[in-house]
Amino acid sequence: GRSGFLEDKRPKILFESRWFHKLTDGRFDDSHPGLSTPKWVRNYEGGAKEYDRLAEALALDREAALKSASWGKFQILGVNHGVCGFPEVERFVGAMTESEGRHLEAFVGFVVANGLDDELRDRRWDDFAFGYNGPGYKQNRYAERMAEAYAKHSGGVLQPTVADIQRALNAHGADLAVDGVTGPKTRAAIRAFQREAG
Structure with a gap:
């Protein structure tokens, strides 16, 4: 930076x-x-x-x-x-x-x-950006820029967020709240998808 x-x-x-x-x-x-x-x-x-x-x-x-x-x-x-x-x-x-x-x-x-250390550690960029910059964080793409910087400097690729996974599972028939939380329903839907996909 x-x-x-x-x-x-x-x-x-x-x-x-x-x-x-x-x-x-x-x-x-x-x-x-x-x-x-x-x-x-x-x-x-x-x-x-x-x-x-x-x-x-x-x-x-x-x-x-x-x-x-x-x-x-x-x-x-x-x-x-x-x-x-x-x-x-x-x-x-x-x-x-x-x-x-x-x-x-x-x-x-x-x-x-x-109390933003968990959001940062868990790479919950939107939650962190909201807590750090307030509700206007989206107009400056703070969360996206943090995810991009993390991917660039960690040597890894961008990992999907829990919300991304929930949306993908919903596209395959799951009925999950897209809340970014890996709760029991999300875990069950992931296991069901893995069984189905082999």
């Missing part, structure tokens, strides 16, 4: 105006509509220009500004500093400036604290 740092060695960030609005109770919506919005809007400048937006927000409310940016390789929102293992947002930001190893440390803390 891509580096978690810009060419000038600062960590990559995206400033989230919706979070700045939330953390400042909308105090700056009228005076700084590019920094504070009640709803999510795609108003990113990208790259080093995100630091210009952050600097403007820092002058208004330092703590809210740092918490409103997503940081580093894994784009973890500063407001999540505590679950990542950093008691203060300033310490989190300091760690994000150090190395991608610190980015990984924060990512692991976030994943474990939010």
Whole structure:
């Protein structure tokens, strides 16, 4: 993947105006509509220009500004500093400036604290992407991209998900809920298909 740092060695960030609005109770919506919005809007400048937006927000409310940016390789929102293992947002930001190893440390803390480690370990990409990125994860193909990256770097081929298997079994006459869970009915349908197919 891509580096978690810009060419000038600062960590990559995206400033989230919706979070700045939330953390400042909308105090700056009228005076700084590019920094504070009640709803999510795609108003990113990208790259080093995100630091210009952050600097403007820092002058208004330092703590809210740092918490409103997503940081580093894994784009973890500063407001999540505590679950990542950093008691203060300033310490989190300091760690994000150090190395991608610190980015990984924060990512692991976030994943474990939010109970997403099983989804990751079990390669349940959709469940993980939903838990990590929220309901909008599909529009950025996060789950698909994770599955592709896993296949590329694991040396293996993409394995079908349980939901894929359930759909295939249903195409052969099974009547399964396509829920991605290997429950008793799914296991029985797999055994029946194996017996039938020889």
